[in-house]
Amino acid sequence: MEPDCSCDLMVVGAGMAGMAAALFASSRGLSVAQAGALGGIDFSTGMLDLLGMHPVEELHAVDNPWQGLEALRRDEPHHPYGLVPDADVRAAFEDFTAFLAEAGLPYDGYADRNARVLTSLGTVKPTYRAPCSMWPGVQAMERKLPCLIIDFIGLKGFSGRQIVEVRGPEWPGLRSVRIPFPGCAGELYPEHLAWSLTEMDVVDWLAESVAEHVQDAQAVGFPAVLGPYAAPASTASSTASVGAASSGLYDVIARLRERLGVEIFEIPTMPPSIAGLRLRAAFETFLPGRGVRIYPQKRVAEWERTDNGGFRFHIAGAGEGDIEAVVEARGAILAGGRFFGKGLTADRHAVHEPLFGLPVLQPKHRDEWHREDFFDARGHPLNRTGVEVDARLRPLSENGHPAFPNLFAAGSILANQDWMRAKCGAGLAIATAYAAVQSYQNSLS
Ligand SMILES: Cc1cc2nc3c(=O)[nH]c(=O)nc-3n(C[C@H](O)[C@H](O)[C@H](O)COP(=O)(O)OP(=O)(O)OC[C@H]3O[C@@H](n4cnc5c(N)ncnc54)[C@H](O)[C@@H]3O)c2cc1C
Structure with a gap:
């Protein structure tokens, strides 16, 4: 051959x-x-x-x-x-x-120390570099800012309540709320949620559902499903592998930040991991x-x-x-x-x-x-x-x-x-x- x-x-x-x-x-x-x-x-x-x-x-x-x-x-x-x-x-x-x-996936971290990143179990993971989508969460936890965790009814392997139970004693301003994901019922899958959020209408709908719960929170954490890819929209939409979707991760974060008026961050989920799939993409x-x-x-x-x-x-x-x-x-x-x-x-x-x-x-x-x-x-x-x-x-x-x-x-x-x-x-x-x-x-x- x-x-x-x-x-x-x-x-x-x-x-x-x-x-x-x-x-x-x-x-x-x-x-x-x-x-x-x-x-x-x-x-x-x-x-x-x-x-x-x-x-x-x-x-x-x-x-x-x-x-x-x-x-x-x-x-x-x-x-x-x-x-x-x-x-x-x-x-x-x-x-x-x-x-x-x-490629549209910026990272952040400290020069000479590990950052502490909140996980979906409420534990803290030391890491050298974290996706920028998770970084406001690192800072919110460090500064113990009033913070709200969003948990979706039907999403397995992610519990806002558990995060608050585990971290609450050292982070009194931490709260969580469990809400339906706009337009979805029953069991939810991270890939499905991530793809739904490529539609800005769904993002706006999500922002509306969250708004009433924000109250004194200065940061709102979501499961890491805020978009299936993070490539700059112009480049990504021209490539077959990521499809012709309308918004990438950081468009979603920017829109939620604008609508809710607070910092937005992602919390890594259990596998299958959208954050991992973004890397491969x-x-x-x-x-x-x-x-x-x-x-x-x-x-x-x-x-x-x-x-x-x-x-x-x-x-x-x-x-x-x-x-x-x-x-x-x-x-x-x-x-x-x-x-x-x-x-x-x-x-x-x-x-x-x-x-x-x-x-x-x-x-x-x-x-x-x-x-x-x-x-x-x-x-x-x-x-x-x-x-x-x-x-x-x-x-x-x-x-x-x-x-x-x-x-x-x-x-x-x-x-x-x-x-x-x-x-x-x-x-x-x-x-x-x-x-x-x-x-x-x-x-x-
Ligand atoms: C659940 C999970 C969570 C993780 N979380 C983190 C984390 O938070 N932070 C972190 O730093 N790391 C994390 N990792 C580790 C990281 O993603 C890598 O798994 C690890 O660094 C090892 O990478 P690797 O490329 O050596 O091996 P692998 O990731 O196992 O990749 C091996 C590759 O070799 C290919 N291969 C094997 N044989 C052949 C063959 N004959 N021909 C062609 N291809 C072949 C396989 O198909 C695969 O693509 C996590 C891993 C897992 C599984």
Whole structure:
């Protein structure tokens, strides 16, 4: 089969690490192809955590993530954050958030401390960068401003009452009200609400329903359903993937702010997360304009080496055994994630990396995968399994040397880290993607 595309770099994976790698590589002028299906990005809260917890066994929340990283690198010398210096982590975050701002999804945060973001359970999540749609909530909570939480009858997994019960003792001005969503009854789904709000009439209707409850509130928080995408309306409406809708997230927020006369903010919902879907939409809409050839919702089924030392990737089609396209690339970044993205798979005996057959660092026996106590503060060894890499992010073969000179790895597939417990999911993905692209580019010279 003739190659559909010949490029410098193939990115395997379309989660946070794959998106970041495709972005960083295209920004450096490399030609890039990317394939991948569902990833954590689709379920993520939209927040970009750098490091929220260390040491995890002490459940110690990190205030200054840069000091946290220093401690983490000292305490866990094999952690992949040890492969990326602070200056590169900072540069990676800057490039990543600058792209998202251009795509209509601006972020905010503090230079040297984590922000505290309210969740739908009333807990507080430390994060390094939060979508601007959530930022007034961060400030309202910090300043303990009189604040109203809006909860919709029929929306599961979001309880204004619970938020007030949990936070109320330290935030006396916090109230909630449960109202019907305009024109809807029965069970409500976040996607449906988000798409309804692309109609300004519905936004105005919502503002009318909320107005009588605002009273002394200086900020009003809504579940994060204020629009399915956030791309600038002019750009978004011309792209098929987001449709020809009339208003984006920040149009909705501006209208509600104008109608209600108070700050408006979003509170992340449980998965499925509209904030995560906005991230995917931003990448899938704007990466092709930067020259990235995307194979959305497609997986790499097989690969082989080419005569010149590159790779030929076979991208699976819809039917069993179908190959839809062939991509030839000089090098590749493996960002396949762990079990959720199927970058790692497990049978009754061992954990495997199914695409390249790379060795996976893991406990010797299956009965060591989990600790006896599910809530053991140290976490489970299975959640630290993954692919080991050298200092240039190249996966190692059995003999401890790089498996290929031009294969790099990034994100949660990397061994020696438990991103979920350390609350460093996006940060680790973005930082290691940056380092992997840099190593790939250095390998060309
Ligand atoms: C419910 C949830 C909430 C989260 N919330 C946050 C949060 O608040 N803050 C934060 O910082 N992070 C959060 N994350 C984490 C974050 O979104 C990422 O999951 C994490 O950073 C890992 O990203 P990844 O790209 O390494 O892997 P994944 O997200 O798992 O992506 C792996 C990708 O590789 C693809 N893939 C695998 N094998 C192949 C193949 N053979 N061919 C092609 N593609 C392949 C998959 O289809 C997928 O696209 C959350 C994750 C989840 C699941």
